[in-house]
Amino acid sequence: xxxxxxxxxxxxxxxxxxxxxxxxxxxxxxxxxxxxxxxxxxxxxxxxxxxxxxxxxxxxxxxxxxxxxxxxxxxxxxxxxxxxxxxxxxxxxxxxxxxxxxxxxxxxxxxxxxxxxxxxxxxxxxxxxxxxxxxxxxxxxxxxxxxxxxxxxxxxxxxxxxxxxxxxxxxxxxxxxxxxxxxxxxxxxxxxxxxxxxxxxxxxxxxxxxxxxxxxxxxxxxxxxxxxxxxxxxxxxxxxxxxxxxxxxxxxx
Ligand SMILES: [Zn+2]
Numbered sequence: 001x002x003x004x005x006x007x008x009x010x011x012x013x014x015x016x017x018x019x020x021x022x023x024x025x026x027x028x029x030x031x032x033x034x035x036x037x038x039x040x041x042x043x044x045x046x047x048x049x050x051x052x053x054x055x056x057x058x059x060x061x062x063x064x065x066x067x068x069x070x071x072x073x074x075x076x077x078x079x080x081x082x083x084x085x086x087x088x089x090x091x092x093x094x095x096x097x098x099x100x101x102x103x104x105x106x107x108x109x110x111x112x113x114x115x116x117x118x119x120x121x122x123x124x125x126x127x128x129x130x131x132x133x134x135x136x137x138x139x140x141x142x143x144x145x146x147x148x149x150x151x152x153x154x155x156x157x158x159x160x161x162x163x164x165x166x167x168x169x170x171x172x173x174x175x176x177x178x179x180x181x182x183x184x185x186x187x188x189x190x191x192x193x194x195x196x197x198x199x200x201x202x203x204x205x206x207x208x209x210x211x212x213x214x215x216x217x218x219x220x221x222x223x224x225x226x227x228x229x230x231x232x233x234x235x236x237x238x239x240x241x242x243x244x245x246x247x248x249x250x251x252x253x
Contacts, residue, residue: 001062002070003028008055008116010099014040020050022069023099025112026058031102034060036069052095053078055116080123087122089247094118094135100240101143114138117209125213129253133222134212136229137204145236146205148173149198155179159198166190167228169235174198191231197224222253 007026015021018041022034039050048054049072056075060067081091098115102108118135125131140146151158152165153173159165163177168190175183180190200221204212 003060003062003067005029005058005060006056007058008095008112009049009052010095012036012050012052014050022049024058025095025098025102025115026060027109027112028107030106030108031099031104032060032067033104034058034067034069039069048072048074048077051077053081053091053119076120078119081119086128086248086251089244090122090128090132090251091119093132093242093244093248096242096244097135097139097240100242101139101145101237108142111139111142114142114209121209121213127213128251129226130212130217130222131209132248132251133225133229133253134204134209136233137201140232141205145172147201147232149201152176152179159195161195164192165195165198166192167231169231172232172236191228193224193228194221196221197228200225201228219253226252 005026005028007024009022010025010031011023013021015035018038020036020039022036024032024034026032036049049056049058049069054072054074054077057073059070059072061070062068078091081087094115098111102111114135118131118138121131122128147167149159149165149167152175153168153171154175155178157176159174159176165174165176166180167174168188175190200217203215204225207215
């Protein structure tokens with residue numbers, strides 16, 4: 001059986017002299033492993049597919065439990081990502097994050113869309129730190145790690161400006177001033193963020209990249225959101241042990 005799908009190569013591992021094992025983020029099947037025969041031979045028309053970030057239309061053939069690459073039509077190889085070391089690091093960070101968060105054979109159209117959008121954005125947009133934060137927020141939302149910052153985790157009161165709300169990172173959400181007071185002396189640690197930080201997080205998770213880029217966001221709030229995201233990632237996504245995270249640490253507001 002043949003399957004025709006759009007997708008992007010997240011990872012490519014050399015195999016034998018001329019083959020490759022691809023981790024493909026496909027639209028129709030989500031993350032899948034694809035055996036690509038002879039793609040590393042010189043002059044092979046499918047050579048481009050053996051590189052990470054190769055994006056286009058894939059024709060895959062099922063062979064038992066295995067998927068084999070039949071043909072590839074390249075739409076974009078994201079070659080511009082190699083122009084600048086920070087672009088390269090960020091792109092690797094985005095694909096590594098996607099690869100680790102995705103569940104095999106489970107589609108995730110919204111994450112695929114956010115990934116492509118963020119990679120394309122690196123072509124012209126110089127605010128790398130904003131693209132990075134955008135993708136990090138989208139990844140949380142689309143992969144089931146969305147922090148709960150719109151209402152108190154305990155009493156459910158909607159967050160507003162009338163009372164302070166405190167973030168409890170292990171619980172992944174905020175507590176209102178009253179519920180936080182009840183736990184005093186219980187050795188529970190909270191971080192206080194300004195309301196605007198929670199609003200910006202909601203905005204990033206909800207809106208398109210274009211809208212985020214057009215918005216006027218103060219650098220102070222952006223720094224706060226970055227602090228929030230780092231804190232959240234270290235607790236909830238630390239187990240992913242992302243290799244690329246150290247290379248993009250300096251890309252911050
Ligand atoms: Zn409460």
